[in-house]
Structures are given as structure tokens and as C-alpha cells.
Amino acid sequence: MASHECVQLVPIFNDLATNQLDTIESIVRHHHYPAGSTIFSASDALDTLMIVASGQVKVYQLAANGREQLLYLLQTGDIDGEAALFENQQRTSFGEALVPTEVCSIRREDFQNLMRQYPSISINVLNVFGKRLSQLERQTTRATTESVEARLANYLIETAAALKTDTFKLPLKKKDLATFLGTTPESISRKLALFEQQALITQKPGKIIQINDADQLLLTE
Amino acid sequence: MASHECVQLVPIFNDLATNQLDTIESIVRHHHYPAGSTIFSASDALDTLMIVASGQVKVYQLAANGREQLLYLLQTGDIDGEAALFENQQRTSFGEALVPTEVCSIRREDFQNLMRQYPSISINVLNVFGKRLSQLERQTTRATTESVEARLANYLIETAAALKTDTFKLPLKKKDLATFLGTTPESISRKLALFEQQALITQKPGKIIQINDADQLLLTE
DNA sequence: TTAGAAACTTGACCGCCATCAAGAAAGCCG
DNA sequence: CGGCTTTCTTGATGGCGGTCAAGTTTCTAA
Numbered sequence: 130m131a132s133h134e135c136v137q138l139v140p141i142f143n144d145l146a147t148n149q150l151d152t153i154e155s156i157v158r159h160h161h162y163p164a165g166s167t168i169f170s171a172s173d174a175l176d177t178l179m180i181v182a183s184g185q186v187k188v189y190q191l192a193a194n195g196r197e198q199l200l201y202l203l204q205t206g207d208i209d210g211e212a213a214l215f216e217n218q219q220r221t222s223f224g225e226a227l228v229p230t231e232v233c234s235i236r237r238e239d240f241q242n243l244m245r246q247y248p249s250i251s252i253n254v255l256n257v258f259g260k261r262l263s264q265l266e267r268q269t270t271r272a273t274t275e276s277v278e279a280r281l282a283n284y285l286i287e288t289a290a291a292l293k294t295d296t297f298k299l300p301l302k303k304k305d306l307a308t309f310l311g312t313t314p315e316s317i318s319r320k321l322a323l324f325e326q327q328a329l330i331t332q333k334p335g336k337i338i339q340i341n342d343a344d345q346l347l348l349t350e
Numbered sequence: 351m352a353s354h355e356c357v358q359l360v361p362i363f364n365d366l367a368t369n370q371l372d373t374i375e376s377i378v379r380h381h382h383y384p385a386g387s388t389i390f391s392a393s394d395a396l397d398t399l400m401i402v403a404s405g406q407v408k409v410y411q412l413a414a415n416g417r418e419q420l421l422y423l424l425q426t427g428d429i430d431g432e433a434a435l436f437e438n439q440q441r442t443s444f445g446e447a448l449v450p451t452e453v454c455s456i457r458r459e460d461f462q463n464l465m466r467q468y469p470s471i472s473i474n475v476l477n478v479f480g481k482r483l484s485q486l487e488r489q490t491t492r493a494t495t496e497s498v499e500a501r502l503a504n505y506l507i508e509t510a511a512a513l514k515t516d517t518f519k520l521p522l523k524k525k526d527l528a529t530f531l532g533t534t535p536e537s538i539s540r541k542l543a544l545f546e547q548q549a550l551i552t553q554k555p556g557k558i559i560q561i562n563d564a565d566q567l568l569l570t571e
Numbered sequence: 572t573t574a575g576a577a578a579c580t581t582g583a584c585c586g587c588c589a590t591c592a593a594g595a596a597a598g599c600c601g
Numbered sequence: 602c603g604g605c606t607t608t609c610t611t612g613a614t615g616g617c618g619g620t621c622a623a624g625t626t627t628c629t630a631a
């Protein structure tokens with residue numbers, strides 16, 4: 130395994146040379162989390178940037194009534210914690226490893242120094258922020274204006290598009306998918322059954338979904 | 351009116367000296383929009399940073415089914431358009447002046463040069479991004495997990511807290527407030543009537559709301 | 572001041588979807 | 602492979618809140 134295993138995965142360090150990556154690697158700390166373990170919790174102090182070196186992390190919030198909202202599903206190379214790199218803040222969400230997960234972390238002061246030293250990092254972080262903002266804006270709009278059916282249809286289509294295949298395995302349990310789409314596992318089951326009945330999709334064991342008619346699925350409201 | 355009327359309002363330029371502000375002021379362009387006019391639309395090219403010098407701008411998206419989602423209410427000193435300062439992108443939302451509004455704009459290249467020249471700007475922009483992200487995350491969570499009643503109660507309490515008074519005028523028409531909270535004007539009317547009946551608030555003509563029992567209001571689920 | 576428009580309120584109706592419950596299927600581990 | 606747990610499906614039920622409609626108040630501008 131290369132000495133800069135973590136940092137070379139991360140888009141925000143894209144523009145740096147190998148020896149600069151080594152510098153960064155020397156200041157990160159490595160952590161391992163088994164599947165199901167909690168990586169951070171709301172109200173934790175937020176003073177490090179987190180990089181997912183391998184594995185999968187679900188980031189969610191808890192509402193006052195105890196219900197869960199899945200915000201992000203972090204994959205290898207994704208980062209989290211950027212929200213408070215410049216001010217003392219508390220976390221507002223929970224992070225949980227869905228599979229055995231390797232995480233690298235950088236302390237706030239170290240990351241601030243890095244940004245001063247390599248201005249391209251700031252620009253890349255701004256880009257990450259921007260994409261996440263746009264994504265969340267759309268998610269909010271859909272959650273409040275479209276039906277569960279439309280949200281699920283959209284999710285299926287976008288997942289297929291991202292994987293560039295019509296047949297894929299759902300990356301989440303129905304329960305987690307439900308908290309992501311703002312609905313319940315029962316509703317997901319029903320809507321998927323409905324789509325299958327309309328011949329828009331085909332379901333197979335192992336959470337495999339095949340999309341038969343993406344165009345028609347998109348028209349779902 | 352000072353020569354750097356716009357830029358001195360903006361938190362992201364906070365750390366700059368007066369003569370530096372003059373430099374910035376020299377590259378901004380000024381625009382005026384009457385009440386009700388459209389400032390930008392979805393699918394517009396996004397190549398300028400926008401600063402609200404005075405007035406009020408509502409930023410909203412349209413869902414596939416035509417329904418509106420109010421995302422931000424920009425006030426004096428707020429900025430918009432940061433999402434694409436480094437990449438060619440299109441706007442995904444609409445901006446509409448709610449009252450006569452003065453806007454300053456900075457072209458992307460100019461702003462990129464400013465950020466290189468004054469690194470503190472990048473850091474401030476990151477802060478703005480971070481706050482907006484946190485706010486949106488919470489908004490998403492609430493929209494998908496809490497009832498209309500709870501969302502409205504929360505909105506009233508937060509508005510009162512921001513204004514540091516128990517009696518205030520709703521800054522939005524019920525229709526816009528509805529698109530912000532992801533509901534309808536009718537539901538807002540009903541819920542406000544309910545709160546008044548429970549003696550939690552008092553309504554007066556002119557969209558004046560007085561909060562009588564914030565603690566009890568917070569418990570609304 | 573006053574007509575007209577826009578915004579707001581109130582009522583009746585009903586559909587979507589969350590909830591509860593129970594049974595079926597799938598995954599896990601010895 | 603077999604037993605156990607977790608996840609998923611399917612049914613029945615009820616309530617929240619969206620929609621439509623009509624009346625009322627507030628705002629605006631001549």
C-alpha cells in the first residue's frame with residue numbers, strides 16, 4: 130500500500146505533486162471502524178476533516194420526533210466535516226460505517242495550513258461545497274414538492290445513470306433508502322411492486338433492480 | 351453614498367482595507383430591479399457572483415410538477431451564485447425581487463483574481479458555504495420528517511429569535527411562506543388559527559404575530 | 572375615498588401515505 | 602445444512618394535509 134494511500138484518493142488534493150501528497154499523508158491520522166459502528170455523533174466537537182479511504186459511511190440527522198434523515202452516503206474518496214473548518218462548531222449529524230471502513234482525519238489547524246500553502250485546495254473545497262449545495266437544494270425541492278412515487282422513480286433513474294447500467298443492486302437497505310427519500314420501507318416496497326406491475330422495472334433477489342422503461346419511469350408523478 | 355456602497359456590506363470582504371474595497375467596487379456592475387421582476391432564471395448561464403446591495407430577493411426552484419420551493423430569502427449583504435465560481439454551470443433556481451432591489455455583480459474571472467489576491471476572501475466564502483449547507487441540511491431533515499404544524503412552529507420561533515422580539519411582522523406572504531415550508535397557504539392559515547386558539551400566539555392585522563408561549567410552541571409535533 | 576385586485580380565511584372532501592400487525596423471504600453463523 | 606435473526610412484503614386502517622370552492626379581509630392605486 131502506498132504511503133499516501135488516503136490522500137491520493139481525494140479530489141481536493143488532485144492538483145498536488147507526489148511529494149506534496151507525502152507531506153499531507155504525514156499529518157493525517159488513520160482510523161478503522163467495523164461495520165455498524167458510529168464514527169461521529171451530533172454535538173461532537175467538529176475539529177477534523179474526515180476522508181473515507183475505503184468503505185461506506187452513512188451520514189444522517191435525527192429530527193425532534195426521533196425520525197432519521199439520511200443526508201449523504203460517503204464512498205471512498207469522499208470527505209466530510211468541511212462545514213466547520215474555520216470556526217468552532219458542533220456536528221449536527223451522525224456518521225455510521227455501513228461496512229468495515231478506513232478513515233483518515235486531518236486536524237483543523239493542519240488543514241488551514243495546507244490551504245494557505247496550496248491555494249488550489251481551497252478552490253477544490255469550494256467546488257465540493259458547491260456540488261453538495263446544489264445536490265441538497267434539489268433534494269429539498271423534491272422532498273417537499275414531489276410524491277414518494279416520483280422521488281423513488283427519480284432515485285432509480287439517477288442511480289442507474291451514475292452506474293451506467295440498467296441493472297444494478299440497490300446500495301442501501303430499504304430502511305436506509307426510506308430515510309433518504311423521506312418515506313418508509315413499506316412504501317418503498319409497495320411502489321417498487323407497482324413499478325414492476327407496470328413493467329417499468331424488474332426485481333430480482335439480492336436487491337437487484339432492472340430498469341425496463343426509464344422514459345416512462347421519469348414521467349411518474 | 352460611499353463609492354464602495356456594495357462591497358462594504360458584504361461579510362466575505364470583511365477583512366479588507368478601505369482602499370482594497372475601492373478596487374473591488376471598481377469592478378462590480380450595478381443593477382436595479384423593480385419589485386416583482388425576475389433577476390435570474392434556471393438554465394441561465396452562471397458566470398457572475400451576485401451581491402444584494404439593498405432590497406430582498408427570493409430564490410426558488412421549480413419541481414417537475416410545477417410546484418415551487420423557496421430556498422433562500424436574500425437580504426442586504428447576502429450573496430448568491432457562489433456555487434459555480436469555478437466551473438461553467440447553469441443556474442438551477444430562479445431569483446425574484448420582492449421589493450425594489452439593488453444588485454451588484456462580479457464576473458467570475460474577476461472574482462477568481464480577487465480570491466488569489468486576497469486569500470481571506472476564499473476563507474470567508476467557505477464559511478458562507480458551510481453555514482448555508484448546515485441550514486439546508488436541517489431544512490431537508492425537517493421537511494421530510496416533521497409535520498407542517500411542527501415546521502411552522504419552528505419557523506415562528508426561529509424568526510422571533512433572530513429578531514430578538516416576541517412580536518414581529520411575517521417577512522413573507524403566506525403563499526411564499528408556504529413554498530418555503532413545503533405546504534400550502536391554506537394549511538398555514540389553519541395552523542396559525544390553531545396556535546391562536548391554543549393561546550400560543552396572537553395574530554394582528556398586517557401579518558403581525560405575537561408569540562405568547564414559545565416553550566409550548568416548541569413542543570408542537 | 573373608493574373600486575378593484577390580490578391575499579387571506581374557512582369549509583367540505585378525499586387521496587396519499589404513515590402506522591400497526593402478521594406472515595414470508597433472505598441473510599447469517601455455527 | 603438448519604436454526605435464528607434481520608429484513609422485506611402485504612393487508613387493513615386512519616389521519617394529515619392537499620385541493621377545490623366560495624366568501625372575507627386587506628392592499629393598492631386612481
